Amino acid sequence: MIxxxxxxxxxxxxxxxxxxxxxxxxxxxxQITLVESDAIGTVGVGExxxxxxxxxxxxxxINEHEFMRATNATFKLGIMFSDWRKPGHSYIHPFGEFGxxxxxxxxxxYWSRAHQLGLELAADEFSIATHMARLGRFTYPSQNDSxxxxxxxxxxxxxxxxxxxxxxxxxxxxxRNFSRQEGKIEHVxxxxxxxxxxxxxxxxxxxxxxxFFIDCSGFSSLLLNxxxxxxxxxxxxxxxxxxxxxxxxxxxxxxxxxxxxxAHAAGWQWRxxxxxxxxxxxxxxxxFMSDSEAEELFHKNLAGNKLADLNLIRFSARRMDAxxxxxxxxxxxxxxxxxxxxxxxxxxxxxxxxxxxxxLPNGKDWRVERDEFNRQMTxxxxxxxxxxVLHYHVTEREDSEFWRYIKNMPLPSSLEQRMNLIQExxxxxxxxxxxxxxxxxxxxxxxxxxxSNASHHRTHHLSDQELLEHLRKFHAEIAKTAxxxxxxxxxxxxxxxxxxVEKWPQSAMSLYGxxx
Amino acid sequence: xxxxxxEFVWGIFMNSTRITIAIVGSGLSLTLSAxxxxxxxxxxxxxxxxxxxxxxxxxxxxxxxxxxxxxxxxPILRQQLAESSLRKIDLYTPSSPAGLGFNFSTYGVVSAGxxxxxxxxxxxxxxxxxxxxxxxxxxKAPGIIYNRKSVADDYRRLAVKKDVVLIPCKxxxxxxxxxxxxSLETSDGQRVTADYFIxxxxxxxxxxxxxxxxxxxxxxxxSWSVARKRISGVSSAISCTFKFAxxxxxxxxxxxxTSYEKTADFNGGEANAEYFQFPWLGNCIAVGRGFxxxxxxxxxxxxxxxxxxxxxxxxxxxxxxxxxxxRHFNTLSNRYLDEAVDAVNLMLCGVGFARELTPSxxxxxxxxxxxxxxxxxxxxxxxxxxxxxxxxxxxxxxTNTNAFAASTSVNQIVGRTKSLISR
Ligand SMILES: Cc1cc2nc3c(=O)[nH]c(=O)nc-3n(C[C@H](O)[C@H](O)[C@H](O)COP(=O)(O)OP(=O)(O)OC[C@H]3O[C@@H](n4cnc5c(N)ncnc54)[C@H](O)[C@@H]3O)c2cc1C
Numbered sequence: 001m002i003x004x005x006x007x008x009x010x011x012x013x014x015x016x017x018x019x020x021x022x023x024x025x026x027x028x029x030x031q032i033t034l035v036e037s038d039a040i041g042t043v044g045v046g047e048x049x050x051x052x053x054x055x056x057x058x059x060x061x062i063n064e065h066e067f068m069r070a071t072n073a074t075f076k077l078g079i080m081f082s083d084w085r086k087p088g089h090s091y092i093h094p095f096g097e098f099g100x101x102x103x104x105x106x107x108x109x110y111w112s113r114a115h116q117l118g119l120e121l122a123a124d125e126f127s128i129a130t131h132m133a134r135l136g137r138f139t140y141p142s143q144n145d146s147x148x149x150x151x152x153x154x155x156x157x158x159x160x161x162x163x164x165x166x167x168x169x170x171x172x173x174x175x176r177n178f179s180r181q182e183g184k185i186e187h188v189x190x191x192x193x194x195x196x197x198x199x200x201x202x203x204x205x206x207x208x209x210x211x212f213f214i215d216c217s218g219f220s221s222l223l224l225n226x227x228x229x230x231x232x233x234x235x236x237x238x239x240x241x242x243x244x245x246x247x248x249x250x251x252x253x254x255x256x257x258x259x260x261x262x263a264h265a266a267g268w269q270w271r272x273x274x275x276x277x278x279x280x281x282x283x284x285x286x287x288f289m290s291d292s293e294a295e296e297l298f299h300k301n302l303a304g305n306k307l308a309d310l311n312l313i314r315f316s317a318r319r320m321d322a323x324x325x326x327x328x329x330x331x332x333x334x335x336x337x338x339x340x341x342x343x344x345x346x347x348x349x350x351x352x353x354x355x356x357x358x359x360l361p362n363g364k365d366w367r368v369e370r371d372e373f374n375r376q377m378t379x380x381x382x383x384x385x386x387x388x389v390l391h392y393h394v395t396e397r398e399d400s401e402f403w404r405y406i407k408n409m410p411l412p413s414s415l416e417q418r419m420n421l422i423q424e425x426x427x428x429x430x431x432x433x434x435x436x437x438x439x440x441x442x443x444x445x446x447x448x449x450x451x452s453n454a455s456h457h458r459t460h461h462l463s464d465q466e467l468l469e470h471l472r473k474f475h476a477e478i479a480k481t482a483x484x485x486x487x488x489x490x491x492x493x494x495x496x497x498x499x500x501v502e503k504w505p506q507s508a509m510s511l512y513g514x515x516x
Numbered sequence: 517x518x519x520x521x522x523e524f525v526w527g528i529f530m531n532s533t534r535i536t537i538a539i540v541g542s543g544l545s546l547t548l549s550a551x552x553x554x555x556x557x558x559x560x561x562x563x564x565x566x567x568x569x570x571x572x573x574x575x576x577x578x579x580x581x582x583x584x585x586x587x588x589x590x591p592i593l594r595q596q597l598a599e600s601s602l603r604k605i606d607l608y609t610p611s612s613p614a615g616l617g618f619n620f621s622t623y624g625v626v627s628a629g630x631x632x633x634x635x636x637x638x639x640x641x642x643x644x645x646x647x648x649x650x651x652x653x654x655x656k657a658p659g660i661i662y663n664r665k666s667v668a669d670d671y672r673r674l675a676v677k678k679d680v681v682l683i684p685c686k687x688x689x690x691x692x693x694x695x696x697x698x699s700l701e702t703s704d705g706q707r708v709t710a711d712y713f714i715x716x717x718x719x720x721x722x723x724x725x726x727x728x729x730x731x732x733x734x735x736x737x738x739s740w741s742v743a744r745k746r747i748s749g750v751s752s753a754i755s756c757t758f759k760f761a762x763x764x765x766x767x768x769x770x771x772x773x774t775s776y777e778k779t780a781d782f783n784g785g786e787a788n789a790e791y792f793q794f795p796w797l798g799n800c801i802a803v804g805r806g807f808x809x810x811x812x813x814x815x816x817x818x819x820x821x822x823x824x825x826x827x828x829x830x831x832x833x834x835x836x837x838x839x840x841x842x843r844h845f846n847t848l849s850n851r852y853l854d855e856a857v858d859a860v861n862l863m864l865c866g867v868g869f870a871r872e873l874t875p876s877x878x879x880x881x882x883x884x885x886x887x888x889x890x891x892x893x894x895x896x897x898x899x900x901x902x903x904x905x906x907x908x909x910x911x912x913x914x915t916n917t918n919a920f921a922a923s924t925s926v927n928q929i930v931g932r933t934k935s936l937i938s939r
């Protein structure tokens with residue numbers, strides 16, 4: 001059994017890992033030490049989450065309203081993608097099911113056929129979350145699975161720095177064997193024969209030994225890459241964005257329960273509305289846009305006053321060939337990063353933590369568990385990669401070198417087969433393990449302008465006329481239901497003001513609702 | 517093309533603008549496929565020709581299924597269940613090397629965070645004579661035994677009601693051109709043309725004219741022969757004894773009976789595990805027993821057939837181009853087969869009848885033995901829970917647990933786990 005666990009890094013990854021381990025090992029003699037450096041700081045971004053984070057918090061026994069107040073959170077019902085398909089076009093990828101399935105099959109077949117028949121309503125119109133988002137409404141999903149309001153989920157926009165503080169307090173409160181150490185790591189000590197890490201040495205001279213290490217050191221990947229030699233696997237040929245400039249502004253949007261991702265000539269710009277400020281960032285590829293061009297563009301699209309200096313972040317789409325080597329597991333940016341689109345990075349942290357707690361063996365021989373962990377993480381990364389590439393590749397945009405490159409680049413074979421199958425047979429191939437499932441693929445593929453040559457005969461129990469009528473009626477019902485819901489700001493005021501507010505619903509590891 | 521004089525030319529004879537599907541096989545595979553496709557493709561208005569060959573020697577009288585029944589098999593099974601003409605079995609218990617039962621059901625939840633396999637491992641490590649693993653299996657999904665012939669007949673009636681044309685014959689000859697099936701000639705001189713030929717005949721009689729079968733390595737699955745015997749006194753029960761190479765035997769009594777048959781009459785000849793690498797090739801699609809041959813315990817080929825039909829019903833007749841549909845169908849079919857092969861291989865290795873675990877079983881077993889973990893896969897037939905049941909049934913044991921379970925109080929785990937039995 002591991003006696004001393006050392007977590008290197010105090011960003012979102014480090015603190016989430018610490019909190020999970022403190023909670024799970026409450027009754028054990030395990031000693032947990034987290035080392036972070038104020039001088040180095042954290043990456044300072046990562047404010048948009050997905051619904052799975054609720055599950056993580058719930059496992060830790062965290063009160064959701066307390067968490068919201070501590071992190072200045074607002075609700076997130078999805079992401080609005082503007083100018084991705086073509087300039088002037090926008091859609092929402094909601095946290096919700098795409099329509100409803102019938103006994104004859106999934107809804108997307110009906111929508112796709114109706115679309116071919118000239119239905120003017122876009123795919124995202126068939127989600128209650130989209131309507132609520134556009135209207136600035138928010139309510140908790142219903143626990144009654146026969147109701148329309150049970151078919152969506154929600155996440156948060158959070159202040160990541162405050163989340164770290166919140167989790168730190170949690171660790172210190174929960175676990176007597178937890179300690180936090182401030183300082184810069186200057187040396188990593190290894191066993192000369194096995195290569196295992198035995199300890200770290202801080203700039204103060206303090207040495208901390210351990211028998212298992214979790215590398216949450218961010219992009220520097222201090223233990224996994226720099227010490228143990230894990231190799232980065234580059235994915236930038238598919239996801240060419242490699243830089244971001246980020247800055248918070250003072251503007252607030254109390255009735256915008258969604259993030260924005262607005263495409264530009266060589267990337268995209270985010271806007272994440274928090275309770276007290278807005279997080280902004282411009283993501284771009286330096287192969288197609290210079291830093292100064294990006295900065296100029298960013299400023300042009302920025303609303304409100306800046307609350308800090310611009311934070312320039314370099315990254316590249318990559319993951320390490322193994323997240324677990326020797327007695328070290330990398331979690332967070334140290335194990336890989338694709339790009340900020342679709343807010344998947346905190347989710348990958350959560351998934352890695354959950355897999356690690358499930359697999360970490362009691363003994364000292366962890367080769368089998370390590371291989372399984374690495375296999376599962378590779379699978380997670382690759383599925384997310386394909387989904388992100390989909391946003392860029394399925395587009396009508398050819399108005400800049402960046403978009404022309406992406407349109408014509410070779411695709412990962414898994415994505416190519418998936419897209420070809422949709423085009424040929426109208427089928428979305430789905431899987432059991434992985435983040436984005438059928439509804440997400442359908443929303444993004446169709447809203448980006450993806451086509452299918454198939455009109456599925458299994459939907460022909462409805463005539464053309466009946467189909468169009470049904471969908472229009474269903475849409476009207478969704479719109480009406482959304483109208484009946486209160487504003488997000490009212491809900492937030494009650495949560496923040498400590499007023500009477502209903503309890504949050506049970507969470508699920510799902511993007512689409514409590515029951516899916 | 518053969519120059520015989522034909523009495524009838526099915527397909528061409530009929531309205532040629534409609535898609536024509538010829539399904540070739542016998543017994544339940546044939547009638548189920550015909551009825552299901554007729555139902556699911558009804559708005560395509562296809563012409564479905566069911567070329568019915570004589571029942572194969574190896575056609576079993578009885579089969580089993582577990583609710584929720586898959587889409588294809590459910591209409592008739594539900595109906596027969598409602599009419600109480602089916603026999604429920606509480607637990608599917610092949611006599612296993614470890615003498616344990618195994619079912620496709622679940623075990624109880626011990627506590628949030630500690631999985632059952634982990635908890636069970638801690639219990640057996642700490643408590644002498646802790647109850648056997650199978651005592652904890654919840655019987656949430658009792659299996660049912662059904663009479664294949666009676667279900668096949670019901671499906672035949674259903675198919676005919678849905679305008680499927682039955683063409684009984686003794687045998688068929690395949691007329692092909694450049695690897696593509698052009699038509700079939702039945703033993704009584706009828707010619708059958710179609711856009712698609714679906715082969716659910718034993719050993720894939722059509723598909724073997726365009727593609728050779730691939731053999732699963734002997735190390736993974738040795739050849740076998742089967743002896744079937746009715747169990748006296750139980751009308752709907754039959755015992756299947758599988759004899760694998762080197763004259764060892766494993767016996768699976770599928771139908772509610774647990775006994776270890778040591779002698780039996782193996783008169784069916786030896787069979788090898790074989791399959792077609794491309795179950796959809798050109799205009800020929802091999803399903804169920806037309807696609808593969810494996811010893812049918814744990815997962816029978818009917819279950820693979822059902823899954824394949826479900827996929828197929830979404831792909832056929834949607835587009836004249838089928839390059840990616842074929843690839844998709846082939847990938848899924850092979851995945852289903854792999855899982856079935858894995859299940860059998862695991863049992864065979866447990867008892868020492870097979871020498872080598874499949875690569876995926878190696879991963880599964882290594883993880884289970886090391887810390888009672890289960891590999892996350894896209895399981896189709898056997899859930900993570902059931903895999904663990906299977907490991908125990910095959911006699912594999914973990915040596916340890918994960919760190920989290922190990923750090924939880926033993927008394928608490930033992931207490932909670934034991935209480936599952938009384939529930
Ligand atoms: C532009 C951009 C936008 C993003 N947006 C999102 C988003 O919206 N949603 C989302 O889910 N994710 C997003 N991410 C990812 C997200 O920011 C990260 O996954 C998350 O912040 C976790 O980071 P981390 O903890 O791994 O690394 P960091 O935050 O970089 O933390 C690293 C820690 O290691 C410490 N450290 C490093 N070296 C040493 C040393 N030598 N000695 C001591 N300590 C050391 C640092 O002090 C720090 O505490 C985004 C990322 C980028 C680049």
